[in-house]
Amino acid sequence: MATDAGNANELDWRGEFRDSAKEALFRRTMQAHDACQLRHALVVATVLFLAFSLTDFSLLGSSTTFLVLLAMRATVAASFLLLALAVWRRPSLAQTPMPINLVCLLAVSGVLLTIPLKPDDLVTSLASIVTASMALYLFIPNRLPWMLASNAYLLGGFLILVVVWSPLPGGVLANSLLLLGFVNLLCWLTVSRIHRLQRAQFASLLEERAINRRLKEEIEERNQLEQRLRHMARTDELTGITNRRRFFELAEQERRRAHRDGTPLSLCMVDIDYFKAINDIHGHAIGDLALTVVAARCQSVLRESDIIGRYGGEEFVIALPLANLLTAREIAERLRQAVCRQPLEVKGVVLDLTVTVGISRVDDGEMTLDPGLLRADRALYAGKESGRNCVVMTPQGPELTLLESVPTAVTPGAVRATASVAAPAAIPAGGRLPGRS
Numbered sequence: 001m002a003t004d005a006g007n008a009n010e011l012d013w014r015g016e017f018r019d020s021a022k023e024a025l026f027r028r029t030m031q032a033h034d035a036c037q038l039r040h041a042l043v044v045a046t047v048l049f050l051a052f053s054l055t056d057f058s059l060l061g062s063s064t065t066f067l068v069l070l071a072m073r074a075t076v077a078a079s080f081l082l083l084a085l086a087v088w089r090r091p092s093l094a095q096t097p098m099p100i101n102l103v104c105l106l107a108v109s110g111v112l113l114t115i116p117l118k119p120d121d122l123v124t125s126l127a128s129i130v131t132a133s134m135a136l137y138l139f140i141p142n143r144l145p146w147m148l149a150s151n152a153y154l155l156g157g158f159l160i161l162v163v164v165w166s167p168l169p170g171g172v173l174a175n176s177l178l179l180l181g182f183v184n185l186l187c188w189l190t191v192s193r194i195h196r197l198q199r200a201q202f203a204s205l206l207e208e209r210a211i212n213r214r215l216k217e218e219i220e221e222r223n224q225l226e227q228r229l230r231h232m233a234r235t236d237e238l239t240g241i242t243n244r245r246r247f248f249e250l251a252e253q254e255r256r257r258a259h260r261d262g263t264p265l266s267l268c269m270v271d272i273d274y275f276k277a278i279n280d281i282h283g284h285a286i287g288d289l290a291l292t293v294v295a296a297r298c299q300s301v302l303r304e305s306d307i308i309g310r311y312g313g314e315e316f317v318i319a320l321p322l323a324n325l326l327t328a329r330e331i332a333e334r335l336r337q338a339v340c341r342q343p344l345e346v347k348g349v350v351l352d353l354t355v356t357v358g359i360s361r362v363d364d365g366e367m368t369l370d371p372g373l374l375r376a377d378r379a380l381y382a383g384k385e386s387g388r389n390c391v392v393m394t395p396q397g398p399e400l401t402l403l404e405s406v407p408t409a410v411t412p413g414a415v416r417a418t419a420s421v422a423a424p425a426a427i428p429a430g431g432r433l434p435g436r437s
């Protein structure tokens, strides 16, 4: 993969990014580093500049020339310290050309001043020029054009001052210029290489960050997708309640808990009455809506711990943990009433929705839900047979006696026990079909 870092065309002759926004970002990132480097360079330069006063004194004694040199060194050292202090307080100054280059100009002028003041000590002056040149390239964090400009001033100044104040034999002058030229070339190449390496590293860092960001987004997307898929795998798309598979997972857990703790678990099968007629007369869209409304109304009467699922078609199944048949009957009756209490009005159609509910209790010895579901289904069937819109249960176990005392009139809306249900009642001829326009 071709990386930005490996793209040499990204950098200009100064070793800076062609893209100004990227270069600005790089410089901002480097600001603290540059400020620290500049402060250290200025403190070291101050010490060096002042230290040379000792050699000046040993050469010149307390002469006027020494005092002039001392004043120059003190001024330059003071400007160094002032800039170091300013950069310490405002690190952004380390990347502001004006103060840095003014101080460089002053320092270079000071170094050049040593030539006319100590014309006999040309070796030291030459060494100072070389050191100053290297410092301008390597110690002061500056941009390449400014480095070249201050070095041009240093070289040009040296040449003029040597010619005027301390004429040298042609060969010595040529050697000195060659040495200075070589130092300049070497430092220029070194600085260019450092600039390029720093930016290549920065480009890699940016690229790595972008990859990490993309990776994070991808992980986030995958997590969301996984959550959506998990939700879809557990939920009935139309009604939003638990689907059949998930219902059985949860209800089976409850069955095991009930078995372990010896607590009751009841099951309800809920079936919408005359649902085929709703579909046939008003269309599937309204049928779907009726399904959704019935599911929501059923859910509204249940507790958090109850589990409702879509069993298939227009049939729902409910598991009621900790509910014996008596409690289940109360809940189912509440549910039946919640469904039929209010007609469903949609697009000018008024639908009377009713459900028939079959109830059973899971027996202690039953190791699956199937027998209980079968009994609830049978109870439901009996309810349908006996006129619909009712709650029917299969009495069993200790509740049998209690249930037998429940009134068993075969009228829609009543609660019945299958034990007492008469022969299946036929749907009244021209019977009450849901829906009136």
Ligand SMILES: Nc1nc2c(ncn2[C@@H]2O[C@H](COP(=O)(O)OP(=O)(O)OP(=O)(O)O)[C@@H](O)[C@H]2O)c(=O)[nH]1
Residues within 6 Å of the ligand: 238, 271, 272, 273, 274, 275, 276, 277, 279, 283, 284, 285, 286, 287, 288, 291, 312, 313, 314, 384, 388
């Ligand atoms: N709109 C819609 N209809 C469905 C869906 N699933 C099943 N059905 C329909 O539900 C109807 C069930 O009809 P039946 O089983 O005959 O029962 P019914 O008309 O409700 O009669 P009873 O249950 O005896 O009162 C069928 O017409 C199915 O096509 C569904 O997701 N959406």
